[in-house]
Amino acid sequence: MAKTVTITDTPAPAVQPYLDHHGRVASSLPGGDLSWLGNLRAEGIARFRKQGFPGARVEAWRYTNLRPLEKVAFEPAPAGGGPSAAVSVDLLPTVMPAGQPSHRLVFVDGAFRDDLSSIGTLPEGAVVTSLGHALNSHADLLERHLGRVGVTDSNPFQALNTAFLADGVVVHLPKGVAVAEPIEVVFIGTGGVSEKPTMHHPRILVVAEANSEATLVEHHLGQGVGTYFANHVTEIVAGEGARLHHYKVQRESTLAFHMATVTADLAKDASYDNFVLTMGGRLSRNEIKPVLNGTGVECRLSGAYMVNGQQHCDTTTVIDHAQPHCTSREVYKGVIDGTAKAVFQGKIIVRPDAQKTDGYQLNRALLLSDTAEIDSKPELEIYADDVKCSHGATAGELDDDQLFYLRARGIDLESARNLLIAAFLADAIEEVRIDTVREAFQGMVTGWLKTQRA
Amino acid sequence: MIEIKNLHVTVADKPILKGLNLSIGAGEVHAIMGPNGAGKSTLGYALAGRDGYEVTEGSVSYNGKDLLDMEPDERAAAGVFLAFQYPVEIPGVSNTTFLKSAVNSIRRARSEKELDAMEFLKLIRAKTKQLGMTDEMLKRAVNVGFSGGEKKRNEVLQMAVLDPAFCVLDETDSGLDIDALRIVADGVNALRGPDRAILVITHYQRLLDYIVPDKVHVLANGRIVRTGDKGLALELEEKGYAEFGVDEAA
Numbered sequence: 001m002a003k004t005v006t007i008t009d010t011p012a013p014a015v016q017p018y019l020d021h022h023g024r025v026a027s028s029l030p031g032g033d034l035s036w037l038g039n040l041r042a043e044g045i046a047r048f049r050k051q052g053f054p055g056a057r058v059e060a061w062r063y064t065n066l067r068p069l070e071k072v073a074f075e076p077a078p079a080g081g082g083p084s085a086a087v088s089v090d091l092l093p094t095v096m097p098a099g100q101p102s103h104r105l106v107f108v109d110g111a112f113r114d115d116l117s118s119i120g121t122l123p124e125g126a127v128v129t130s131l132g133h134a135l136n137s138h139a140d141l142l143e144r145h146l147g148r149v150g151v152t153d154s155n156p157f158q159a160l161n162t163a164f165l166a167d168g169v170v171v172h173l174p175k176g177v178a179v180a181e182p183i184e185v186v187f188i189g190t191g192g193v194s195e196k197p198t199m200h201h202p203r204i205l206v207v208a209e210a211n212s213e214a215t216l217v218e219h220h221l222g223q224g225v226g227t228y229f230a231n232h233v234t235e236i237v238a239g240e241g242a243r244l245h246h247y248k249v250q251r252e253s254t255l256a257f258h259m260a261t262v263t264a265d266l267a268k269d270a271s272y273d274n275f276v277l278t279m280g281g282r283l284s285r286n287e288i289k290p291v292l293n294g295t296g297v298e299c300r301l302s303g304a305y306m307v308n309g310q311q312h313c314d315t316t317t318v319i320d321h322a323q324p325h326c327t328s329r330e331v332y333k334g335v336i337d338g339t340a341k342a343v344f345q346g347k348i349i350v351r352p353d354a355q356k357t358d359g360y361q362l363n364r365a366l367l368l369s370d371t372a373e374i375d376s377k378p379e380l381e382i383y384a385d386d387v388k389c390s391h392g393a394t395a396g397e398l399d400d401d402q403l404f405y406l407r408a409r410g411i412d413l414e415s416a417r418n419l420l421i422a423a424f425l426a427d428a429i430e431e432v433r434i435d436t437v438r439e440a441f442q443g444m445v446t447g448w449l450k451t452q453r454a
Numbered sequence: 455m456i457e458i459k460n461l462h463v464t465v466a467d468k469p470i471l472k473g474l475n476l477s478i479g480a481g482e483v484h485a486i487m488g489p490n491g492a493g494k495s496t497l498g499y500a501l502a503g504r505d506g507y508e509v510t511e512g513s514v515s516y517n518g519k520d521l522l523d524m525e526p527d528e529r530a531a532a533g534v535f536l537a538f539q540y541p542v543e544i545p546g547v548s549n550t551t552f553l554k555s556a557v558n559s560i561r562r563a564r565s566e567k568e569l570d571a572m573e574f575l576k577l578i579r580a581k582t583k584q585l586g587m588t589d590e591m592l593k594r595a596v597n598v599g600f601s602g603g604e605k606k607r608n609e610v611l612q613m614a615v616l617d618p619a620f621c622v623l624d625e626t627d628s629g630l631d632i633d634a635l636r637i638v639a640d641g642v643n644a645l646r647g648p649d650r651a652i653l654v655i656t657h658y659q660r661l662l663d664y665i666v667p668d669k670v671h672v673l674a675n676g677r678i679v680r681t682g683d684k685g686l687a688l689e690l691e692e693k694g695y696a697e698f699g700v701d702e703a704a
């Protein structure tokens with residue numbers, strides 16, 4: 001099945017070290033006996049070599065400058081985490097109230113940590129395991145699904161992830177199976193200043209068969225202050241009527257690079273909702289690309305981002321309405337302070353067959369300083385005639401009249417600002433329909449606001 | 455309690471108040487009347503400390519302190535309350551959250567113990583009912599979707615809950631129906647007391663039947679041009695502002 005990719009050009013200088021690392025570690029990556037996997041990785045590195053790191057002339061990367069990432073020499077993270085990888089289980093984040101049953105998988109620098117994880121009891125037939133384990137126990141499932149959804153030539157990070165594919169999460173829900181409690185995945189990056197910058201490339205695969213249901217919560221956490229490169233890829237396959245709730249909070253260290261690509265293949269009547277809360281990272285991008293591949297699909301993408309200092313946060317969504325009678329909805333809200341910059345690119349494609357599409361997109365940014373910046377690029381690509389699609393993008397500042405009104409009632413400036421910021425973000429966070437998750441995320445937003453005091 | 459001397463205020467480089475003098479003692483209720491654009495709201499904003507209302511000359515002393523030297527929230531904590539002519543809508547912040555932050559901010563500033571959720575509910579329940587407001591209005595975002603009259607009642611509710619010492623009511627009676635006017639006036643009268651001073655800005659003599667003022671002032675061209683008792687309001691009603699050398703349409 002592996003495609004042959006002919007390589008004629010010489011790779012860019014920034015690409016070469018990755019090729020070298022790949023050459024060194026490829027043979028020792030897990031699943032070495034699986035030829036399909038070897039082919040997949042080979043195809044990944046070839047694609048990465050071909051694409052390199054796109055510059056501003058590549059449309060999809062126009063607003064996100066990858067130079068800061070290119071300049072760092074990342075090495076593959078040592079298996080089992082680096083020397084500073086001491087992580088205490090008590091300090092791991094969760095959205096669950098203490099004492100409640102949960103399913104939690106923990107990764108340190110991309111490597112699964114059995115000792116820190118507790119998968120718990122699952123309904124009959126459901127599989128929640130690390131990708132490393134699944135290579136032994138569920139190789140067929142992986143062969144059938146890995147690297148199948150939304151592979152493109154405009155995302156080198158997806159290709160790079162495939163090239164180094166070694167660990168991650170596999171969730172398989174057989175027909176009609178619902179996992180009640182959230183499946184929580186914790187990714188910890190341990191970049192320490194004295195250590196060499198490392199990179200890791202975890203993969204999440206969710207295969208949800210007809211009428212199954214689950215909630216996946218990803219926590220991305222930076223420990224320490226150093227730089228590292230977390231390059232995530234999530235592939236989602238949702239069968240007929242499957243319901244997936246996919247939530248993520250990104251609190252990487254402020255020197256970290258965080259790239260995440262989510263692709264989803266959604267069958268008839270499936271529903272998929274994705275929410276990303278971004279607070280951390282020096283440079284981060286969430287690229288979310290669902291394909292609505294059956295009628296009656298409901299897809300909701302939403303998020304809230306809060307960045308300051310020199311952070312750069314990119315949200316890129318492509319919703320592909322390939323079939324009629326589907327609904328998509330996007331609500332993103334961001335708060336940008338300091339010299340931070342945010343990017344929102346939201347494309348909605350409505351294919352010729354996708355009549356009766358209902359698409360809604362909103363991106364609003366709140367600029368808290370004169371030097372904060374937002375680039376917003378909504379894009380409708382509509383090839384059908386009987387559709388309802390709308391988009392709106394605004395950028396504004398805190399309202400002086402509102403601030404004064406609050407202060408005139410005795411609320412100090414800082415608290416008044418925080419009230420207004422929280423209110424601004426509220427309707428994005430409301431998009432999270434699972435109460436425990438929404439409340440936990442709300443708490444993190446409040447915490448973020450408290451740490452921003454000047 | 456409050457002593458305003460030779461107050462000059464410019465807004466967007468335009469002089470609005472041009473040497474206003476006014477003093478209100480504890481226990482007194484004063485009314486200010488005056489044509490549109492005279493600077494009545496400007497006075498209220500200047501007292502509350504709004505940005506853009508630049509005091510270029512004069513002084514305001516409040517209980518012996520320099521009011522103009524204080525931040526808006528410090529003034530509120532010190533007991534100054536302005537009921538806005540145009541209350542501001544704040545989407546996303548519920549009325550309850552807003553009131554609770556306000557009450558507790560002021561209590562904190564006064565080194566009093568903050569109210570917990572139960573104590574706070576008890577406090578606002580009674581006041582809400584007195585003002586003919588519903589619990590539903592407390593849950594809604596501040597002033598969002600409120601009718602003109604509901605916004606004014608909401609101002610009075612805030613005043614009742616925050617228990618200020620010096621209140622400026624800027625046309626709180628505008629937009630109120632007859633019953634609401636009485637309810638709001640009752641609310642204000644309930645606050646009347648030896649430790650409080652109240653300044654009522656209004657266009658209507660009718661309000662002063664309910665809230666009987668100790669003094670009535672006419673503000674025109676940025677100054678108090680005449681002061682009298684409540685009879686002055688009746689006189690104005692009859693003759694208009696013309697005899698004060700003011701073009702009423704100004």
Ligand SMILES: Nc1ncnc2c1ncn2[C@@H]1O[C@H](COP(=O)(O)OP(=O)(O)OP(=O)(O)O)[C@@H](O)[C@H]1O
Nearest residue numbers: 465466468470489490491492493494495496497539
């Ligand atoms: N931001 C501003 N820029 C320019 N002029 C302003 C501004 N704010 C107020 N003014 C002007 O200041 C003057 C006084 O306004 P103010 O609101 O104090 O009048 P008022 O006496 O309260 O009138 P009303 O009875 O209509 O409420 C008006 O001429 C108004 O146009």
Ligand SMILES: [Mg+2]
Nearest residue numbers: 494495496539
């Ligand atoms: Mg006015």
